[in-house]
Amino acid sequence: MTPACARDRKTKDDGFDGTHLAELLSRHAVTRIALGGGMSEMCVAATARTALARGLGLVMPHDGHATYDIGVAPGIADPVPAAMASRVAEWSLGEEVEIRTMVGFAVQALEAAAQL
Secondary structure, three states, X not given: OEOOEOOOOOOOXXXXXXXXXXHHHHHOOOOEEEOOEEOHHHHHHHHHHHHHHOOOEEEEEHHHEEOXXXXXXXXXXXXXXXXXXXXXXXXXXXXXXXXXXXXXXXHHHHHHXXXX
8 A cells, every 4th residue: 555545445444454444554664543424423433442542643623524313212202313323422432532523634734734
């Protein structure tokens, strides 16, 4: 895998599990990542937890991950709208995660690049 075109097929919830992601990040001395994707409460959260456990700084753009509405559990719970499920997934990761908007993250990245 070259840095300009790194691809790896993910077959499990955690993007680190069974992939070359950890190796790639280590090889390029990456210490902080931005994470987005589908299924906030499953794949995104699993990958985020591993990133934190590996000591990586983590930014989650609030508008960079999503999920589906969670259906009703008859006699137990009402349906949960997708936006609420995504927000709960963010919250469940704790205070180590920096929650931003995509625009806020892009502005921060541009400002950092200007410092180089």
